[in-house]
Amino acid sequence: MSTILITGGHSGIGFECVKRLATQGIDLVLAGRNPAKLEAAASSIRSSAGVKVAAVELDVSSLGSVRTAAAQCRQMMERGAISRLQAILCNAGATFRGDPTYTGDAYELTFATNYLGHFLLIQLLLDSLKEDGRVVFTASGTHDPDTADGKFIGRAVRPDAFALAKTGLDGNKPLSGGTRYTTSKLCTVLHAYELHRRLRAAGLGISSIAYDPGAIAETGLLRDLPGPARAMIGSPPVRWLMRRMGLTLGDLVQSGHALAGLATAKNVGSGRYYQWKDGVLGERRSAAMSYDEELALALWRDSKKLVGVGSDEEPERLK
Structure with a gap:
């Protein structure tokens, strides 16, 4: 039996993803910060699929919460409550x-929310994955400053983990909320590639x-917009205009199903960037900065220092 852990699996595309996975008979661990939800x-x-579903409280913005949740997952595996993980979906x-x-x-x-918590989670649970396991990071096309997506809310800057974590600044200039978001997603892609290597x-x-x-109007980037604005963005005329502008628009259900496919399909390549666009899931080029191996290495090393991973916690598989 296969088990997949997903952060943010109780809402949005995460919930559409886990519903799809459940129809394939896959057991699930839903991790999120709202126990009731x-x-x-x-x-x-x-009740609908008859699979095992565990709920684990995890706030990815809190390193202590990540450590507690990872320990709980390991304990569940040790006592046989869940099987060894087939995949970890860093979706929140x-x-x-x-x-x-x-x-x-x-x-x-x-x-902390979009990048650092997931970095620690993978450090703590990588050894719990099966030999052919998989890690999927939900990124965003906004991470690429050379695209229409990347110019939409604020261009990503070259990441410096300590500056991003400690100040949210680029030099002495405060980053906008949009740029903080896009840069955190650039870090996510850099992390995915460095982990692959x-x-x-x-x-x-x-x-x-x-x-x-x-x-997607219901989730992530657009979820915090006022209700009327989300409704307008979800209307066919506005979506048509946004596509004409070159923006990549998702679909709540189909984007969730695509995430489920990336978690299970056999014809998926490691160290790759996939995008759901115009009803099709395909491999794409990511931002030019995301292929900078020296930048990725610096981000990895600094992130380990920020989350406090010592030699005793570093995954045995990567030592």
Whole structure:
């Protein structure tokens, strides 16, 4: 029996993804910060699909919460409550407008939520994946500053993990909420590629993939907009205009199903970037900066320092 863990699997494209996975007989671990919503989603899937669904409280913006959730998952595997993981889907994410705000760890909230928490989660659970396991990161086309998507809310800047985590600044200039979001998603793609290189260097068959589901009015990038604005963006005329502008628009159900496909399909390549666009899931080129191996290496090393991963916590597979 296969088990897949997903962050943010109780709503949005994450919920559409897990409903799809459940129809394939896959057991699930739903991880999120709202226990009531998690259990409601888990109960719905259990009753409709008859698979095992565990709910684990996890706030990806909190390093302590990530550590507690990872330990809980390992304990469930040790006692046989869930099987070894077939995939980890790093799907949770959010935008935060206005001035930078900070977590209990004193890290900028956008960077912690969209990137740093998932970095730690993979460090802690990589050894719990099956030999042919998979890690899928929900990224965003906005990470590429050379595209219409990347210019839409604020161009991503060259990542410096300590600057992004500690100040939310680019030099002495505060980053806008849009740029904090797009830069955090650039970090996500860099992470996916660096993880792939490290897995292959260690001779492992685990895959690491980045995925852009497109902009969806009900989730992520657009969810925090006022209701009338979301309704307008969801209307056919506005969506047609946005496509003419070159923006990549997603679909709640189909983008969720595409994420499920990336978690299970056999014809998916590791170290690749996939995008759902115009009803088709396909491999695309990501931002030019995302292929900078020195930048990715620096981000990896600095991220380890920020999350406090020591040699005793580093995945045995990557040592």
